[in-house]
Amino acid sequence: MAEAARKRTTRPKASPRAEPAPEPEAQHVCTVALCPICFAVSALQPLAPEVIEHLLKAGTELLLAVKAVMDSRADDLREGGDGARRLERIDIA
Secondary structure: OHHHHHHHHOOOOOOOOOOOOOOOOOOOOOOOOOOHHHHHHHHHOOOOHHHHHHHHHHHHHHHHHHHHHHHHHHHHHHHOOOOOOOOOOOOOO
């Protein structure tokens, strides 16, 4: 009987506020099939920041090299240098 009285007088312990579980990061879904930009982003997403930084620097160097080649070729064409003389027609009999 004493136990029954104790049960009635004790308040039920309030459960700690249940915090909502963190939502997993939403995956981006591209509407274009085989979109190169979305493909690159999804491929680079799980990589460490150092790797991404290295890839960006390498890409920058590649683009600078391509620009240098294009500028050199444009200079040859502008000056009227050997660009036209380098071509030679060879008849195959």
